[in-house]
Amino acid sequence: MSVGMGLWTPHESVRTGLVIAVGVVAFTSSVYAATEEYRGHMAAAVRERVAFVLRALAFDLQDATGLDVRDLSLGVYLRRRAIWVPWRERLVRIHRERATSRPVTSGVRWSPGKGVVGRCVAEGQDIGVDLTELDASISEVSREKWATIDPELRLGLSWKEYQRVRGKYGVVLASPIIDDTGSPARVVGCVSLDAPAGTRDRVTRDDIRERVASAGTAIFRLVL
Template identity: 30%
Template sequence: MLSSLLNLEISDVVPPDATKKTGARPVWERLALGYRILYAFAGFALLVLNVLIEKKVVDWDPMVAVWAACGVGLVALFDNVRLIKFKYDARERNAARARLYRPMFSALVALSDIREGIHVFDLGVSVFKISRVWFLWCGVIPWSEKRLVRIVRLRLSDSPNESNVRWTKGKGAIGVCWQSNVAVHHDRRADAATWGKNGQYPSEAQFADLQDDQKRGMNREEFIQTIDKYGEILAVPMVTPHKGEQLGVLSVDCLATAYAGPDSQSILQGEDIEAIAVRTARLTRDDVGKF
């Protein structure tokens, strides 16, 4: 099976829109849409003002219309430059995404080869970038904060879906890796056996009584959403080669269904597994900045 996988092209296993998001538009897109609507109104107002001045309906200096036209023209120039840059960056991102998939796919195959009996479809690799994310604070005020944003996810099976978790410092193996800048391994099988769907999801009171190393920095909704998905998660930092500046996090996960039980052998723990993850992070770090 592995030999046939190795002969596949990346395009055979990863659809072109594999990382395409659906749902509500990001805040910056909504702000940009609002700005362009205001720009259109400004252009219309400028036209009306010019007519009123020419017809002497208002006794204003004609230079008012001239300066207003210059202002609208500068805004239009800025908008066109921004659009050109966006299209150029989009091409760069698509090329970077194609390059990212190759070492990630090789990592999946290498991991399944090392751990006998583990199917490559049980494994997944994700790349997160440290980004400044804009959002509407209280639904009104534009605000920003640094978060880990998933830029690429590679899983050869259709499930599970991406976790709807806001990855901040200290949350899960991924957030702890960001916070500490060292490799982090979390084994969630024991907690899943007690608090997963085969046990009983914790109530609000029960969740409040859980230890910090059980909550992993998550709220109750995030805990319930993720507890049954993965048996283990390994996260390694992605850093620049010279200054050691952290760019993001690469995570490897294994489905909870791949294990015989909570006491069965670990799949993602070990120096050999970590070495593969670190090598993949090193091979993909140069393209993270394209996103």
């Protein structure tokens, strides 16, 4: 190293190291960018495949129930573990098909055991609930008395979470997505159907459950 005019001239070995370091950083950045772009393309392809299945299901349900497809909303939720809290599971919605007339997002973070979709995943079976009936029975319960309600009746929701979802939904049917490639089979997510209030008898019929379950099987084969 030499010093002159207040400038530092690095040794040849230092210059070589700097060049290598810059090259490694540039290469790593390029690989990261390419990986993220690939993941983005894959995610878009997955959403497109899921959307195709849900749209077909929506029109099939319209024919089977007589309900207008614009009054139906369909979603797909998958189990995921947070990287920073691996022991805590959540349900991530990977796609939703709905008309503009359907309710807006509740903002609740769903997880196994929470809400209709959460109960479906936790129990591994179809769950159909007319939430307007639930609202009529517990909507006036105070925060203080909320904890005294049967957890199954309040769908595992906290009082604050219930305030977010109250009045937003009618009838909800959730059907588990089953991974049957291993032994034992496991529940990896669910398909949810939101329909208008008062339609529980039509939405929870066995043939409707079979249609929703078949869509879940198709999504598993296409995506997972």
